[in-house]
Amino acid sequence: MIQLVRGFRDILPPETSVWQYVESIAKEHFENFGFREMRPPVLEQAALFQRSIGEHTDIVEKEMYTFAGSKDTMLTLRPEATASVVRAYIQHKLYSVDPICKFYTIGPMFRKERPQKGRYRQFHQINAEVFGVDSPYMDAQLIFMLMTYFARLSITGLRAHLNSLGCPECRPAFRQNLSDMLSARTEKLCEDCVRRLDKNPLRVLDCKKESCREAVADAPSMIDFLCGDCKRHFAAVQSVLDRMDVPFEIDTGLVRGLDYYTRTAFEIQTEELGAQNAVAGGGRYDNLVEMLGGPSQPAIGFAVGVDRLVELVEAKFPAFDAGPDVFFVPMGDAAMEMVAQWVCRLADAGIRTEADFSGRSLKALMRRADRMEAKNVLIVGDKEIAENEAVLRNMKTRDQVGVPMDRLVDTVREKVAREEF
RNA sequence: GUGGGUGUAGCUCAGUCGGCAGAGCACCAGGUUGUGGCCCUGGGGGUCAUGGGUUCAAGUCCCAUCACUCACCCCA
Known part of the structure; x- marks a missing residue:
C-alpha cells in the first residue's frame, strides 16, 4: 500500500476540530485588530525566497x-509566508490606495528538514503582517495581539522574548565587534559555531553548548550598539508593553x-x-519591501506555528468533539424509509443528526449511539408506527417521551434547540 | 545531512534458553425476543516492517534496507 511522504501527515478527526477552533479564534481576534485575510499561493518563483530570506x-x-x-x-513550495505577502503587496500596488495595510494568512509551509517532535516538512502557520507603520506602538500592539490570542485559547506558561537587531546604520558595527572578539577565541567554540562565525556571527550567541555559552558570556550585545533611533524605538516598545501589563524578557541571544x-x-x-x-x-x-522592488515602506509581522499550538491546546483539553444531538434508531424497513427522510430534514434544519441503517439489533444501535455520545436517541419501530409516535430518549437522564410523527422534524428541532431533550 | 531509540492484532504492549502467535483495551455476538454505560460468556482479527543469511526449526541470532521516533543543525 502507498504510504504518505516522510515528514508529511494526515490530520484526522477529532484533531481537526482543534484546528478549526484555533483558526477560527485567530480570524476573529485578528480581525478585531483590523487585519484582513489574504490567501497567497503556496507556489512561488524560487528567486522570491532567495532574495528575501537570504542566500x-x-x-x-x-x-x-x-x-x-x-x-x-x-x-519553490513556500518555506514561509511573509515573502509572498510582501510580493502581493507590491505586485497589486496595494500601497497606492493606502500604504498602511494589515493582513493575516493561514496555510501550509514546506521545508525539507529532518522531522522531529513539533517539526514537519509540511507545517502550518498563521501569519500577520503590517505594512507602512514604523511606530513602536505597532510592535507592541502586535505582541499584545499575540499574547491575548494565546490567552483566548487558555494557553498558559508562555514567555515573550524580546530583542532588537538594530538597523543597517548600527548593526554592521556590532557584527564586526562580535566577529573580532569571537575570532580571537575560536578554540573555545564548537565546530558549528566556528562555521557560523563567518556566515552569521550573531548565531553564536544562541548556541546551546555550554562551552560556547561561556565563550560568549562577556560578549557585547546588540542593545549596546543600537543607534539613537533604534534605541528610542526599542525603549518605546518596552514601555508600551509595560503599560499594557504584557510580561516579557529581554533576550539578547534571540537572533x-x-x-x-x-x-x-x-x-x-x-x-x-x-x-x-x-x-x-x-x-x-x-x-524588505524595498528590497523586493516595492516602495520604501516599513513592515512588521509574525508567524504562529499552528501544529505546535494545536499540541498545546490538546494537552489542555483532551476531549474536544461533540456527539450528535439526535441519533435515529430505525427498526424495520418501514421505519428506515421514514427515518431516511427525517434525518436529512433535521440535519438541514441545523441539528447534528446521525442515523443507523444497518438493521442490527436495538441493543447494538443503542450501544453505538452511546459510544458516539449522542445526546438523544429517536427510536422508530413497528409499535411506534402503529401508534404514530416515535420515542425520543434523552441518553443522559434516560427520560423518554413520545413525539407525534406528523410534526416530528419541527417538534424535535424545537425540543433540541431548547435543550429540553 | 549526523547520532541514539523503536518496529509483534485497529491501539498500548508482553513474548524466557531458538521449539504451536499472546494479553489488555477496542470491535462483533449472546446473556436480556425492543433500550446504551457496569458485569459475565463466547467470537472475529497477524506478511511478527521488508529482503536475505545461519539452523532440523527464527518473532527471537546475524546482515542489509525501509519506516517511525527523539535529539543535533536550523526553525514555527
Missing part, C-alpha cells in the same frame, strides 16, 4: 522544495534565522514542546 540561510541553502517550472524559472529582520525581534516560547520551544516568532523587516 546563505539554511532554509534557502538546503531546506526548500524547489523544482523546474516551465521555461527557465525555478519554482532570528532570516536575513530580512531589523529592529524588534520577538519569540513566544513554551516549556512543553520538547526541543521546539518557539510557538510564534516575528519581528520588523523595514527594508
Whole structure:
C-alpha cells in the first residue's frame, strides 16, 4: 500500500476540530485588530525566497522544495509566508490606495528538514503582517495581539522574548565587534559555531553548548550598539508593553534565522514542546519591501506555528468533539424509509443528526449511539408506527417521551434547540 | 545531512534458553425476543516492517534496507 511522504501527515478527526477552533479564534481576534485575510499561493518563483530570506540561510541553502517550472524559472513550495505577502503587496500596488495595510494568512509551509517532535516538512502557520507603520506602538500592539490570542485559547506558561537587531546604520558595527572578539577565541567554540562565525556571527550567541555559552558570556550585545533611533524605538516598545501589563524578557541571544529582520525581534516560547520551544516568532523587516522592488515602506509581522499550538491546546483539553444531538434508531424497513427522510430534514434544519441503517439489533444501535455520545436517541419501530409516535430518549437522564410523527422534524428541532431533550 | 531509540492484532504492549502467535483495551455476538454505560460468556482479527543469511526449526541470532521516533543543525 502507498504510504504518505516522510515528514508529511494526515490530520484526522477529532484533531481537526482543534484546528478549526484555533483558526477560527485567530480570524476573529485578528480581525478585531483590523487585519484582513489574504490567501497567497503556496507556489512561488524560487528567486522570491532567495532574495528575501537570504542566500546563505539554511532554509534557502538546503531546506526548500524547489523544482523546474516551465521555461527557465525555478519554482519553490513556500518555506514561509511573509515573502509572498510582501510580493502581493507590491505586485497589486496595494500601497497606492493606502500604504498602511494589515493582513493575516493561514496555510501550509514546506521545508525539507529532518522531522522531529513539533517539526514537519509540511507545517502550518498563521501569519500577520503590517505594512507602512514604523511606530513602536505597532510592535507592541502586535505582541499584545499575540499574547491575548494565546490567552483566548487558555494557553498558559508562555514567555515573550524580546530583542532588537538594530538597523543597517548600527548593526554592521556590532557584527564586526562580535566577529573580532569571537575570532580571537575560536578554540573555545564548537565546530558549528566556528562555521557560523563567518556566515552569521550573531548565531553564536544562541548556541546551546555550554562551552560556547561561556565563550560568549562577556560578549557585547546588540542593545549596546543600537543607534539613537533604534534605541528610542526599542525603549518605546518596552514601555508600551509595560503599560499594557504584557510580561516579557529581554533576550539578547534571540537572533532570528532570516536575513530580512531589523529592529524588534520577538519569540513566544513554551516549556512543553520538547526541543521546539518557539510557538510564534516575528519581528520588523523595514527594508524588505524595498528590497523586493516595492516602495520604501516599513513592515512588521509574525508567524504562529499552528501544529505546535494545536499540541498545546490538546494537552489542555483532551476531549474536544461533540456527539450528535439526535441519533435515529430505525427498526424495520418501514421505519428506515421514514427515518431516511427525517434525518436529512433535521440535519438541514441545523441539528447534528446521525442515523443507523444497518438493521442490527436495538441493543447494538443503542450501544453505538452511546459510544458516539449522542445526546438523544429517536427510536422508530413497528409499535411506534402503529401508534404514530416515535420515542425520543434523552441518553443522559434516560427520560423518554413520545413525539407525534406528523410534526416530528419541527417538534424535535424545537425540543433540541431548547435543550429540553 | 549526523547520532541514539523503536518496529509483534485497529491501539498500548508482553513474548524466557531458538521449539504451536499472546494479553489488555477496542470491535462483533449472546446473556436480556425492543433500550446504551457496569458485569459475565463466547467470537472475529497477524506478511511478527521488508529482503536475505545461519539452523532440523527464527518473532527471537546475524546482515542489509525501509519506516517511525527523539535529539543535533536550523526553525514555527
